[in-house]
Amino acid sequence: MEHEHEHLHCDNMGQKVKCLSCGSPNEGFFCRDCHTLLPMGKEVDFFTLLEVERRPSLSLDKLKDVFLKLSELVHPDKYYSASPEAKEIAMQYSSLLNKAYYTLRDPKERIKYLISLETDKETPVSGKASADTMEFFIEASDVCNEADAFIKKGGKGETKKSDLYQNLLDVKKEAQNKWGRVLKSIDTIDTEWLNSASDERKPLVRRLIILSHELSYLSKLQSLVDEMIMGLS
Secondary structure (H helix, E strand, O other): OOOOOOOOOOHHHOOOEEOOOOOOEEOOOEOOOOOOEOOOOOOOOHHHHOOOOOOOOOOHHHHHHHHHHHHHHHOHHHHOOOOHHHHHHHHHHHHHHHHHHHHHOOHHHHHHHHHHHHHOOOOOOOOOOOHHHHHHHHHHHHHHHHHHHHHHOOOOOHHHHHHHHHHHHHHHHHHHHHHHHHHHHHHHHHHHHHOOOHHHOHHHHHHHHHHHHHHHHHHHHHHHHHHHHHHHO
């Protein structure tokens, strides 16, 4: 089955697999000899899969463009009349592309994933963020707990409800501001990343680990605040 994929060589996927149709060893999505979809290789990282540089910051527009282009080419609907093996491969590629895209487009998940590639292990979930963020998280949690108790008691009292609602909006705004500052810090590291050799990036990875924890706490807090705001609405 031939498709419009001549420009999709994906040389950097870096591993050859045997084509199920003609037996030729090839790398990328498609066999260059018979143009059929190749079986998936192992351990293809998401950055390589989506043809973007492995770095802390990405152009989300470019990422989306590549994702849509690749998703269209390997979409299972294009293989409805193909062999069961080709259908299964298309399903696998489609699923992996979705997972890769939604990981890399989310800064929290992207940084965690990048750290796992650079350190060859998962980012600790329970690590500490900065003292400032931890203090804010504790104070904001108190606001959420107070709102939660109010809701569970029936939410009676318009003045109290209005005060809690405003407090939650203030927390939400501050959390968003902090989130933005973390992203700017990641952009700063990204600039240093591009100017550093791969064996000189350990200090940058350590800074990213801290920022990853910041994003995790802030993400968790924003979800909690949104839940409380909805509960009061």
